[in-house]
Amino acid sequence: MTLPAAMTAIRAERGPDGTRLVPENIPVPQPGPGQILFKVASAGVNRADLLQVEGHHPPPPGAPATPGLEASGTVVAVGPGVNGWSVGDAICALLPGGGYAEYAIATEPCVLPVPKSVSLVDAGGLPEVYFTVWSNVFDTAGLKSGESFLVHGGSSGIGTAAIQLMHARGHKVFTTAGSAEKCAACVALGATRAIDYRTEDFVAVVKAETGGKGVDVILDMVGGDYVMRNLQSLARGGRLTNIAYQKGAKAEVDFRIVQARLLTLGATGLRGRPDSEKGPIRDALAKEVWPLFDAGSLKPVTYRVFPLAEAGAAHRLMKESSHIGKILLAP
Ligand SMILES: NC(=O)c1ccc[n+]([C@@H]2O[C@H](COP(=O)([O-])OP(=O)(O)OC[C@H]3O[C@@H](n4cnc5c(N)ncnc54)[C@H](OP(=O)(O)O)[C@@H]3O)[C@@H](O)[C@H]2O)c1
Incomplete structure (x- = not known):
């Protein structure tokens, strides 16, 4: 040729x-x-x-x-x-x-x-979304069979891939998105509960929906004040992995919650x-x-x-x- x-x-x-x-x-x-x-x-x-x-x-x-x-x-x-x-x-x-x-x-x-x-x-x-989701959720955060999962930005490229994959693998999936229309799309893709972050507090919803336990793994692309709110939403032994900081890369963290609940924080870049x-x-x-x-x-x-x-x-x-x-x- x-x-x-x-x-x-x-x-x-x-x-x-x-x-x-x-x-x-x-x-x-x-x-x-x-x-x-x-x-x-x-x-x-x-x-x-x-x-x-x-x-x-x-x-x-x-x-x-x-x-x-x-x-x-x-x-x-x-x-x-x-x-x-x-x-x-x-x-x-x-x-x-x-x-x-x-x-x-x-x-x-x-x-x-x-x-x-x-x-x-x-x-x-x-490629970009599945490489990122797989390496963060499984390699970094070690999501195990039967564990629950939260991805922020559920209507994003990353979010739509993460929701489908975790749903297909049998996990309970929580997500956040910025409108009722986006939340409905996330549920159609397999989210158990999509939280409209403009009108609902995801920490409170996750607590209520998990009987106070929290979720096992969170994939976050928001950062800023979400870092501390994510830690409050994790179950004992939970893992947080960050791929972006749309609300800021600097956050104040109270490490007592990390220590008391045996939490792990991670973050990766792919490129x-x-x-x-x-x-x-x-x-x-x-x-x-x-x-x-x-x-x-x-x-x-x-x-x-x-x-x-x-x-x-x-x-x-x-x-x-x-x-x-x-x-x-x-x-
Ligand atoms: N570290 C890595 O290796 C890696 C690799 C790929 C992607 N990323 C990052 O992952 C993110 C998603 O990438 P993408 O290409 O899929 O971009 P995208 O489609 O533009 O997604 C960005 C998403 O962030 C959501 N968002 C913004 N503020 C939010 C908030 N306060 N709460 C919840 N969600 C919020 C937006 O939802 P609304 O419009 O509803 O606000 C939107 O769905 C980007 O920040 C990207 O840079 C990182």
Whole structure:
């Protein structure tokens, strides 16, 4: 197959009137050892991309400057040493960057097949949320069979994946969301109880719904005053894991509750971790999670697909936060 020399990719142009996302023409990247070049069908939009284009979340060393932490598509070339994938395969992959483009490079430990029941375009929104949810809920917080779970931001990309996965694995799932419509969507995805955080106190609801015991594991993306409120919502031996701090990364914690109730606090980031840590997460997803798509227990939750050139509009929609599920870009 002859590949074009150049492709369209999205670049952030920062000026006095704010940041604009503009299409530019750049060379099609060439796959090096262990790398896979694929023609992008869709790229997921993530909140971290909004931070990156504003200059707050720089790409790790060696990553492309083009935004885009995940994408799906068709393999068009493989580098030396790639054994598991061939030209023509439908894949989705976690990327260090570069998804907002017509072609992207993935490394083998971060690639998964597109589940048979999922369209090539919808698959672009799967990797970032499932890598993050799996590694935090199971590797960091060690959610065990029969334990209860709370995820904040249930209507987010992360939340819609976490609710479905924990429901499919038989856990009682609590979640918070910012409107009655979002709460109804969370219940439809499998939440046992969705709490409208604008009108209800999640600490009180969790206590009431668990007979005063609290939940075993919390996945939080809010931070700020939620840190202490999360600790108040955990059961004895409970675990809190944080993936973002939308209300602030600094919080006052009364460690007496941590000590008295044997609680554990954790926090992880995904992007800066080496492939040697991402590969085992990919393997766990392939074994434990991907089969649940074809079994009908999981489905992609795509809210809207924008043309690649409208990346700016996609970012504005995420900033407004009226979406439920994933926002995608399709070249
Ligand atoms: N550490 C990591 O490795 C990692 C990886 C992926 C994602 N993340 C982070 O995880 C978060 C979710 O990512 P995403 O891409 O799925 O973004 P997203 O769809 O934009 O989700 C953000 C969510 O936060 C919710 N939220 C904001 N304030 C809240 C509050 N006070 N209480 C409860 N929920 C609140 C929003 O709900 P409302 O609109 O209803 O307020 C929205 O659903 C982002 O902050 C992202 O940066 C971290």
